[in-house]
Amino acid sequence: MILGIDIGGTTTDLAGFAGDKLLDVISVKASDPLASASGALGKFINKHNIPLSEIKKIAITGVGSSFINMNLFGIETVKINEFTSIGLGGTYLVQVDNAIVVSMGTGTAFVRVDNGQVRHLGGTGVGGGTLMGLCKELLHTLDFKKILEMTEKGDLSKVDLQLGDISQEEIGTLQKWITVSNFGKSSDDATKEDLAAGVFNMVFQTIGMLSIFAARMEGDKNIIFTGQLANIPYGQKVLKSLIEAKLFDGNFQFPEYAEFSTAIGAAIYLMKNNL
Numbered sequence: 001m002i003l004g005i006d007i008g009g010t011t012t013d014l015a016g017f018a019g020d021k022l023l024d025v026i027s028v029k030a031s032d033p034l035a036s037a038s039g040a041l042g043k044f045i046n047k048h049n050i051p052l053s054e055i056k057k058i059a060i061t062g063v064g065s066s067f068i069n070m071n072l073f074g075i076e077t078v079k080i081n082e083f084t085s086i087g088l089g090g091t092y093l094v095q096v097d098n099a100i101v102v103s104m105g106t107g108t109a110f111v112r113v114d115n116g117q118v119r120h121l122g123g124t125g126v127g128g129g130t131l132m133g134l135c136k137e138l139l140h141t142l143d144f145k146k147i148l149e150m151t152e153k154g155d156l157s158k159v160d161l162q163l164g165d166i167s168q169e170e171i172g173t174l175q176k177w178i179t180v181s182n183f184g185k186s187s188d189d190a191t192k193e194d195l196a197a198g199v200f201n202m203v204f205q206t207i208g209m210l211s212i213f214a215a216r217m218e219g220d221k222n223i224i225f226t227g228q229l230a231n232i233p234y235g236q237k238v239l240k241s242l243i244e245a246k247l248f249d250g251n252f253q254f255p256e257y258a259e260f261s262t263a264i265g266a267a268i269y270l271m272k273n274n275l
Contacts, residue, residue: 001016001017001023001050001055001056002016002055002057002058002267002270002271003016003041003044003055003058004058004059004061004262004268004270005041005060005062005263005266006082006085006260006266007036007060007061007063007064007065007067007068008062008063008105008106010031011027011029011228012028012029012033012036012037012064013025013040013262014027014028014041014043014044014263015257015267016044016267017267017268017271022257022264023048024044024047024048025257025260026043027259033064033065033068034068036064037064037068037072038073041058041072052073052074055075056075056076057076057077057270058072058075058076059077059085059267059269059270060072060079061080061082061265061266062082078270080269080270083111083118084118084265084269085266085269086103086109086261087101087111087113087118088113088116088265088268089226089261089266089268090113090224090255091224092261092264092265093226093255096224097113097116098114098220099113099220099224099253100112100113100121100214100215100218100220100222100223101226101261102223102225102226102227103226103261103262104225104227104228105128105228106127107123107126107129108124108127108207108210108227109123110123110210110211112214121214124206126206126207127207127229131200131203131229132144134199135199138195138199139192148232148234150193150196150197151197151199151200154193154196155191155193156179156194156201158186158187158191158194159186159187159190159194159198159201160180160184160185160201161181161185162178162179162180163175163176163177163178163179164177165180165185166180175245178245179205183202197234200235200238204234204235204238204239208239208242209242212242212248221249221251222253223248223250223251224253225239226255226258227258227262228259230255231258231259
C-alpha cells in the first residue's frame with residue numbers, strides 16, 4: 001500500500017492506495033503537523049485493520065510537511081512538491097491529460113498539467129481564509145453551516161452592482177445580471193443573508209475569473225476545481241454562472257474527492273516515479 005498525506009494548516013487529508021486502486025480517504029484536524037499526520041495514519045490503519053508492514057511508503061505534501069523530517073511510524077516517508085501533487089491529483093480524479101487545476105484552500109493556487117508535467121502558474125490570497133474572515137467581520141459568526149444557510153437566502157442585487165443597474169442594454173456578450181462591482185451597491189436595507197451571498201459571490205467569482213484567465217493564457221479547455229471549497233453547492237453555482245455568461249468556452253469540473261486531491265496526487269507521484 002502507498003499512502004498520500006496532505007498536511008494543511010488546520011486539516012490533514014490522507015488517501016490510501018492498494019495497488020493502483022484508491023482504497024479510502026480520511027480527514028483529521030489538529031494544529032500540530034506531526035500530530036495531525038500521525039493521527040490520520042493511525043485513524044486509517046485502525047479503520048481498515050491494516051498492519052504497518054503492509055504500508056510500503058508514505059508521501060507527504062502540503063505546508064505542514066516542511067515541519068516533518070522523519071519517517072512516520074518507521075515507514076519510509078517521502079516529501080512531494082505540493083504543486084505537483086495538486087496537478088496530478090486533479091487530473092487523476094477527472095481522468096484527463098491536460099488541464100488547469102485550481103486548489104481552493106485558505107488561499108488559491110493555479111497549476112497547469114500537460115501530460116503529467118506540472119507547472120505552477122501562480123495564486124491568489126483570495127480563498128477560504130478570505131471567506132471566513134469576512135464572514136466573521138460582517139456576520140459575526142464562524143459557524144460554517146449557519147453561514148451557508150444564510151448565503152442560500154441572500155439577494156445579491158442588494159449588495160453587488162450589476163450591469164442592469166447602470167445600463168439599459170447588454171454590453172457585448174455581457175448579460176444584465178453580470179457583476180460590475182462586488183459590494184459596489186450594498187444598499188442600506190441589505191440583510192446579513194445578502195451580505196453572506198455577497199461574500200461568497202466575490203470569493204468564487206474572483207477565483208473563477210482568474211482560472212479562466214489562466215486557461216485562456218495556456219490554451220486549455222478543462223478547469224478542475226479541487227480543495228475544501230470545491231464541492232460547496234453555492235460556490236459551484238457561482239462558478240457555473242461564469243459558463244452560463246459565456247465567459248469561458250470550456251469545461252468546469254468538480255470531481256468527487258476534490259478535497260482530497262492533493263493527498264491523492266502525492267501518492268500518485270510516488271507510485272509513478274517508484275520513489
